[in-house]
Amino acid sequence: MKLNIKSSSKILLIAMVVLGTGCKKFLEEKDPSNLQPDTYYTIPEHAEASIAAGYAQTRFIGNGAGIFAANFSMLELVTGTAKTETGQNSDLNNLAGLSFTGENLLVRNWWAGLYNVIAQTNLTIQKVPGINPMDETRKAQVLGEARFLRAWAYFYLVRLYGDVPLILVPQTTGSPDFYPTRTGTEAVYKQIVEDLTVAETAGLPWQQASGTASKGAAKALLAKVYLTMAGFPLNKGVPYYKLAADKSLEVIKDGGFGLFDTYAELHSLTTENRKEHMFEIQYLASVATNPMQQLLLPNFKDVSAYSDEVGSTVPTANFYNSYEAGDLRAKDRVGFFYTSYYTGGDGALKQLNAPYIFKHFDVVANGTLGVKGTAQSSLNWPQIRYAEVLLTYAEAQNRADGAPNQAAYDAINAIRGRALLTPASGLGQTQFEEAVWRERWHELCYEGITWFDMVRLRKVYNETTNGFDNFVGHAFAATPNVVLAEKHLLFPLPTVDFKNNPNLRPQNPGY
The missing domain is CATH 1.25.40.900 (Serine Threonine Protein Phosphatase 5, Tetratricopeptide repeat)
Known part of the structure; x- marks a missing residue:
C-alpha cells in the first residue's frame, strides 16, 4: 500500500528554512490569492495535508544533483565501496576522490533538503494543536509523525555536518533567529531523542502498511540513535550501548517485523512497507516516480527499458569480491548484485563483466525475460x-x-x-x-x-x-591513492549558506 502524497505544489504548506537570502523584499510581498499558514490550519484535512507535505519532502534524497547524478550517491561514493561510470559530473568525481568542498552540489542539496523536512514538520508541530474540532487520537498521531520526521532529518544533519542550527519553530524573514547559530552536537542529539520518544508514545500503530511512521519504526530509529551516541563523536559508551540493545530488543520481542525469506522481496512492489521494510521513502509512478533506477543501471549497456542508463553509482569489484564464498547476497540476480541481465530488459541474457546493484532494481520498470519494462518506477527507497x-x-x-x-x-x-x-x-x-x-x-x-x-x-x-x-589513513582498495583524513569525519557546510549567514562560522575543520 502506498502513501499517496500529491504534488507539494498543491499543498501550499512548505515553509522553507532559508539560512540567508538577498530577496527579503520579494518574500515580504503579500499575495491575497495565496493560502497562508495563519489562516489555513482550520480543519482536520489541513493537518493531513501538512504531514503529507513532510513525507513528500523526504524525496529530496532521490532528486537530481546536476547531470547524471542524484543526492543519494553522496553517501555511497565516499565509502570506497562504490564508484561512478560517468565522468561528466565533477561533483560525483570529487566525492569519489574525497576532494569535495562546500561548493559540491550534493553537499548543498543534503543540507537544504533536510532543512526543508524540518521546516515543514515545524509548521505541523506548531499549527496542528490549534485545529478544533479534530479527533484527539489522530491529532496526537499526526504530531508524532511530525516528530519522527524531524528527528529523522536532524539525525542525518548532525552526523553529516556536526554542530548545526537547531530550529524548532517555523521561520520568517522577521524571525529573531532567521540567521541562526550552530547548536552543539550533544544538544542536537538530545532533541532527536526527545522527538523520537514523543513519536514512540504518540499512539501510532505498531506497523504501517501505508508507508507512514509507526511505533515500531520510531523504536528502531531510536535504537540506531543510541548506538551512534555510544560511539564517536559523543563516546557515551556502555550506558548507551545498553539503551540501544534494550530498544532494539523491544522491536524484536514485540513481533510483527521480520526478515523476508528471499532477497527479491527487498525490491518487490508487493512487499513494500511490510515485514522487513519498517520505513521507506515513498514513490508512486503516477504521482512521484522513483528517479534512481536509470542512475544505478550500467552505463549504456542496454539492459533495461530506459533510454538513459547512467551508471552514476555502481559497486567496486573489490567490495563485491569481499563476500564469503557461497554468500547468496553475491549471487547474480538473486542477492544484492547482478553481473548479467537481459538485452533491452526483456531479451537475451548478456554478461556485463562487472557487478551492479540489484538490491534496488525495479523489475517492473526495467523489464525481465519476455516482459518489457515500463520505464516508470514505483519502488520505494529503504530507510x-x-x-x-x-x-x-x-x-x-x-x-x-x-x-x-x-x-x-x-x-x-x-x-x-x-x-x-x-x-x-x-x-x-x-x-x-x-x-x-x-x-x-x-x-x-x-x-x-x-x-x-x-x-x-x-x-x-x-x-x-x-x-x-x-x-x-585508510586507503580505498579500488583507488589506493584516495586516503581518508581527519577532516572527512564531517562534511563541510555548504559554501552558499556559509557565506550568507556569518553566524554559521567557523567552517568545519579542514575545509
Whole structure:
C-alpha cells in the first residue's frame, strides 16, 4: 500500500528554512490569492495535508544533483565501496576522490533538503494543536509523525555536518533567529531523542502498511540513535550501548517485523512497507516516480527499458569480491548484485563483466525475460530495515554486557542464515563485534548506512584483509591513492549558506 502524497505544489504548506537570502523584499510581498499558514490550519484535512507535505519532502534524497547524478550517491561514493561510470559530473568525481568542498552540489542539496523536512514538520508541530474540532487520537498521531520526521532529518544533519542550527519553530524573514547559530552536537542529539520518544508514545500503530511512521519504526530509529551516541563523536559508551540493545530488543520481542525469506522481496512492489521494510521513502509512478533506477543501471549497456542508463553509482569489484564464498547476497540476480541481465530488459541474457546493484532494481520498470519494462518506477527507497535492527542489537548487547549472549548470536545468525552462511559461534567480544561489523558492511550496503558506520566507529572495512582499519589513513582498495583524513569525519557546510549567514562560522575543520 502506498502513501499517496500529491504534488507539494498543491499543498501550499512548505515553509522553507532559508539560512540567508538577498530577496527579503520579494518574500515580504503579500499575495491575497495565496493560502497562508495563519489562516489555513482550520480543519482536520489541513493537518493531513501538512504531514503529507513532510513525507513528500523526504524525496529530496532521490532528486537530481546536476547531470547524471542524484543526492543519494553522496553517501555511497565516499565509502570506497562504490564508484561512478560517468565522468561528466565533477561533483560525483570529487566525492569519489574525497576532494569535495562546500561548493559540491550534493553537499548543498543534503543540507537544504533536510532543512526543508524540518521546516515543514515545524509548521505541523506548531499549527496542528490549534485545529478544533479534530479527533484527539489522530491529532496526537499526526504530531508524532511530525516528530519522527524531524528527528529523522536532524539525525542525518548532525552526523553529516556536526554542530548545526537547531530550529524548532517555523521561520520568517522577521524571525529573531532567521540567521541562526550552530547548536552543539550533544544538544542536537538530545532533541532527536526527545522527538523520537514523543513519536514512540504518540499512539501510532505498531506497523504501517501505508508507508507512514509507526511505533515500531520510531523504536528502531531510536535504537540506531543510541548506538551512534555510544560511539564517536559523543563516546557515551556502555550506558548507551545498553539503551540501544534494550530498544532494539523491544522491536524484536514485540513481533510483527521480520526478515523476508528471499532477497527479491527487498525490491518487490508487493512487499513494500511490510515485514522487513519498517520505513521507506515513498514513490508512486503516477504521482512521484522513483528517479534512481536509470542512475544505478550500467552505463549504456542496454539492459533495461530506459533510454538513459547512467551508471552514476555502481559497486567496486573489490567490495563485491569481499563476500564469503557461497554468500547468496553475491549471487547474480538473486542477492544484492547482478553481473548479467537481459538485452533491452526483456531479451537475451548478456554478461556485463562487472557487478551492479540489484538490491534496488525495479523489475517492473526495467523489464525481465519476455516482459518489457515500463520505464516508470514505483519502488520505494529503504530507510529502516529489520535486518539493521537485528545487527544493532547484536553489536550493542555485546558491547554493553562484555560478551555476546544467545539472543545476539540469534540476531547475527538470522542474517547469515538467509545468506546460506555457516552460523557464528564461540567468539570473544572483539571477534563477535568485528563479525557484526562485517555483516553490516555486507548486508546494509548501498542504503546510506555504511558511511555513518565508518564515522561512528572510526573504522573502515578492509576488503583485502577482511579486517578493519582505522578511519584516518585508510586507503580505498579500488583507488589506493584516495586516503581518508581527519577532516572527512564531517562534511563541510555548504559554501552558499556559509557565506550568507556569518553566524554559521567557523567552517568545519579542514575545509
